[in-house]
Amino acid sequence: MSADDAANSPHHAAGDSGSPEPPGGRGPADAGGQEAFDERATPDERAEQESAEAAESAEAVSGENPLALRLEQMILGAERHYTPFQAARSAGVSMELASRFWRAMGFADIGQAKALTEADVLALRRLAGLVEAGLLSESMAVQVARSTGQTTARLADWQTDSFLEGLTEPPEPGMTRAEVAYPLVELLLPELEEFLVYVWRRQLAAATSRIARADDEEAVSRRLAVGFADLVGFTRLTRRLEEEELGELVEAFETTSADLVAAHGGRLIKTLGDEVLFVADDPGVAAEIGLRLIETMTGDETMPALRVGMAFGTVTTRMGDVFGTTVNLASRLTSIAPRDAVLVDGEFAEALGASGEAPVSEADASEDEKYRFALQPMWRRPVRGLGVVEPWLLSRRE
Incomplete structure (x- = not known):
């Protein structure tokens, strides 16, 4: 043992x-x-x-x-x-x-x-x-x-692999990393423990507040905007880049995505290397996040192209993850989205129209109204496992 x-x-x-x-x-x-x-x-x-x-x-x-x-x-x-x-x-x-x-x-x-x-x-x-x-x-x-x-477990692995590894280089020949780690861990342990409890309490307060604001029906069957952001051509990059370069690119993508999602009121569900999954209670918030991701990544020459797919509807939440047809639809929309573009489903587009944040039809748009977003209907197409869908191209209103 x-x-x-x-x-x-x-x-x-x-x-x-x-x-x-x-x-x-x-x-x-x-x-x-x-x-x-x-x-x-x-x-x-x-x-x-x-x-x-x-x-x-x-x-x-x-x-x-x-x-x-x-x-x-x-x-x-x-x-x-x-x-x-x-x-x-x-x-x-x-x-x-x-x-x-x-x-x-x-x-x-x-x-x-x-x-x-x-x-x-x-x-x-x-x-x-x-x-x-x-x-x-x-x-x-x-x-x-x-x-x-x-x-x-994931947190502990990250801390030992990335955090401690960079701080425990032996200062002199003959010392092992473990010998250096002991006093360092002894000093960091109480501080990291207190910080972990603080962040957990903050996150728990936010989660319970969301439940308190929802009615009983929403608490059981929640309607959320679900979004995926996916790096284009990541598989080719894995063959071309060195491991260290690839790791830096993934870390930059995940860090930037996490910061943008949190800053604009969404919640990052998980990262999958070349893809992130996020949710928001409001489609307008999700739309802002999706477009911000595209704008930020296209402004970074080191990043490959990005595509985003989003859907709005009922989801099942379990152990911090989300499941259901809405999640599957967002994933499929991501796979067919053009480079550096955002696709949304019909319910998402309808919700933006109902809230006055985007005109569902440009022909019916009033010149007096100020919209945040624009929606362009795309060709209806079959999507594997979900039948025929009509995606909408989301952009900022000029």
Whole structure:
């Protein structure tokens, strides 16, 4: 078992019933003289005995890096004290439920090595307590564990791969990066922890405010403007550019897109290297974001062409992501959009017209009215999986 596995992987193998097979098997007496378990012992008592034996075996052969263990202990704030079975029992949680929580959080199986701390026990108690109090269903608690694990895993990977890597170059020959990292992490850890909680509270406040402003029907079936922005010819770029250049281009695209989406009132759902997915409550906000993306990228000579597709309608939101026909339609519109242009669907165009931000028909546009956007109908065409659609070309009003 590696140090990383032990630090981040506190649960038993899938399907564990709390009674793992100890190394060397079991029976009345094995070749090493192991005695049989007391047949009068309860399943939990036998499992605990097996757990202790497995832990002793794992500790005897672990041979882990002492500095890695020191880093782990400093970050976790406690020493290893429990096997997964012992942690589950101390938390008053079944091994089966503990395993579900740990798998949801993204922790790899470690058998029954002694790799857990008091914090792991407390986390189990809290999740299980929310279920017992009726505040969360068991499936919802697992979703909470999964969403938190996925989000923080990506954050931790980014911080270690990009942030710490650039700050831990050995200052003198003979020093390892790990030796430099220890005092740096010790100084940064409390500050980054406080900052993480602050940002999470801000985001949670914004999300709950959106729900409070919506009526009951909108809370169940939300209507959102969904947009995709996609770099043109990215596959060819991957063959032409060096890895470092490609990484810088992707980072610049993602950073610029994220800043523009946030600044104009949208929400970035995810980035996919050469593509970003964003949403907005109002089509006018999404239209501004889409055009700003095009204008900003075309003004950067280092960036390839961009195309944007947007649709407006009912979406399903789950674990921070969005799904449904509206999302699929926005994606298809992106794939057929001209270079450096924005295509929207009929509902999006209709919503802009209804809000007075764009005339649906230029022939009917009043000279006295000031519109922000212009809409030009394009040829109706079949779109894979969605039938025939009529896209509209979105631009700024002259």
